[in-house]
Amino acid sequence: MQIQLPYSGLQWSDIPFLLTGIYHTLLLTVITVVLGTLLGIFIGWARESSKYPRIMFGPLIDVVRSIPLIIQFILVNSFFAMAGFPASPLVIGGVVLSIYMGVLTSELVRAGLRSVRPELKKASRSLGLTYWQELFHVSGPLAFRAVFPGWVGTVIGVTKDTALVSVVGYVELLRASQILINRSNEALLVLAGTGLFYFIICYPISRYSRSLEKVLKHD
Amino acid sequence: MFGYTFYWSIVWEKVPELLQGAKATLELTVISMIIGTLIALLLSLLRRQSSGIGMRFAASWIELARNTPALFQIYMIYFGLGALGLHLSSYVAMLIALSFNNAGFLAEIFRGGLQTIPKQQYIAARSLGIGSFKAYTHVVFPQLFRVVYFPYINQLNWALLNSSLGMIIGLRELTGATQAAQSESFRTFEFFIIAAVIYYAMSKIIQAGARFSFWRLVRE
Numbered sequence: 001m002q003i004q005l006p007y008s009g010l011q012w013s014d015i016p017f018l019l020t021g022i023y024h025t026l027l028l029t030v031i032t033v034v035l036g037t038l039l040g041i042f043i044g045w046a047r048e049s050s051k052y053p054r055i056m057f058g059p060l061i062d063v064v065r066s067i068p069l070i071i072q073f074i075l076v077n078s079f080f081a082m083a084g085f086p087a088s089p090l091v092i093g094g095v096v097l098s099i100y101m102g103v104l105t106s107e108l109v110r111a112g113l114r115s116v117r118p119e120l121k122k123a124s125r126s127l128g129l130t131y132w133q134e135l136f137h138v139s140g141p142l143a144f145r146a147v148f149p150g151w152v153g154t155v156i157g158v159t160k161d162t163a164l165v166s167v168v169g170y171v172e173l174l175r176a177s178q179i180l181i182n183r184s185n186e187a188l189l190v191l192a193g194t195g196l197f198y199f200i201i202c203y204p205i206s207r208y209s210r211s212l213e214k215v216l217k218h219d
Numbered sequence: 220m221f222g223y224t225f226y227w228s229i230v231w232e233k234v235p236e237l238l239q240g241a242k243a244t245l246e247l248t249v250i251s252m253i254i255g256t257l258i259a260l261l262l263s264l265l266r267r268q269s270s271g272i273g274m275r276f277a278a279s280w281i282e283l284a285r286n287t288p289a290l291f292q293i294y295m296i297y298f299g300l301g302a303l304g305l306h307l308s309s310y311v312a313m314l315i316a317l318s319f320n321n322a323g324f325l326a327e328i329f330r331g332g333l334q335t336i337p338k339q340q341y342i343a344a345r346s347l348g349i350g351s352f353k354a355y356t357h358v359v360f361p362q363l364f365r366v367v368y369f370p371y372i373n374q375l376n377w378a379l380l381n382s383s384l385g386m387i388i389g390l391r392e393l394t395g396a397t398q399a400a401q402s403e404s405f406r407t408f409e410f411f412i413i414a415a416v417i418y419y420a421m422s423k424i425i426q427a428g429a430r431f432s433f434w435r436l437v438r439e
Contacts, residue, residue: 066376066422067415068383070394075415078408082223156286163288167387174291178298187302191295195287202286 010184021176028162035098040105048113064103072096077168093165101158108150112143152209156202230409233400240396247382255321263329284323292316297388309390332367372429
């Protein structure tokens with residue numbers, strides 16, 4: 001019979017546990033990036049093109065950017081509980097981070113749309129393009145070039161911010177590694193591995209974004 | 220739905236504790252920004268060199284700070300150094316981690332700003348017989364100020380928000396104090412709404428103050 005001591009060292013069987021953590025981190029990142037980008041494009045476009053959405057979404061953007069994410073997670077979590085629909089940590093994380101990413105993206109989209117010269121828009125409208133045709137074939141592609149590097153930066157930010165969802169009980173990579181540290185007492189080894197994972201994801205993306213910025217500037 | 224009764228009086232009693240936490244938050248933010256700025260100035264100068272140990276050291280610091288979660292950096296200082304036998308209090312650990320993070324982000328801001336200042340400014344200063352150190356402090360940095368001012372304030376705001384991570388390692392800054400205060404009554408929502416309002420106010424005051432002082436400084 002084998003007896004497990006409370007402090008047992010790292011074992012091979014811990015790897016699936018960490019892999020699950022990585023899976024949870026990536027899952028939340030992908031959900032957030034997809035929903036956040038769609039939301040950001042919508043809010044950015046709406047705020048740029050008419051007056052009421054500009055006023056309506058203003059406070060949301062202001063508040064989301066001035067309150068720590070941790071508090072946003074806790075508030076939304078207890079709000080769902082109060083409303084009588086306790087939601088899973090993944091849902092809480094997905095909702096809060098998507099709104100957060102949407103807000104950051106919407107500001108980029110707005111700046112991108114504003115960077116398109118009005119003469120170009122007028123020229124394409126006078127050529128007989130409808131509003132939507134102009135948006136999709138002229139303004140959109142031009143704005144995309146201005147928005148893309150900043151958007152990549154936001155994706156990196158959100159990847160790192162998934163680590164904070166642990167405050168409402170989501171066991172992503174960093175939380176998983178902390179649990180492992182508590183059990184095995186191998187803080188440095190586990191943390192180094194965890195840091196390496198985030199770095200491997202984020203560093204190439206940030207390099208890519210920087211080189212892209214240079215290329216776009218020289219064009 | 221919403222069979223919930225808000226219960227505020229218990230929160231009002233604890234407001235002094237929260238304000239005490241807010242004071243710790245501000246203190247952490249300001250000190251970590253000052254340390255971060257000093258290190259960042261050095262890092263951005265080192266990073267501009269084309270090779271050498273200094274440049275590589277600066278590059279690794281900047282990339283590590285920017286490409287890993289702030290919470291990871293805090294864990295590394297708090298648990299990682301602890302494993303090496305260096306046990307820091309959560310306040311000191313938080314201060315070191317935040318300074319490390321700020322230095323990395325600020326160095327990138329300063330580097331971008333330095334690129335907008337022509338190299339000839341430095342060369343001209345040197346040719347007038349000004350030493351290297353003074354050429355930076357008296358000629359280059361004052362010009363840098365205007366360019367990096369708003370990105371700098373933005374980073375100050377991030378530092379304020381990032382300091383909330385102290386809660387996770389048991390620090391009683393605003394978020395930690397709120398967490399502790401609500402644990403007696405479990406009125407989580409009420410307590411954290413107040414904390415959110417305090418954070419919002421601090422963030423707005425920083426931004427308004429920054430805009431006002433920029434207007435004052437540039438006008439003169």
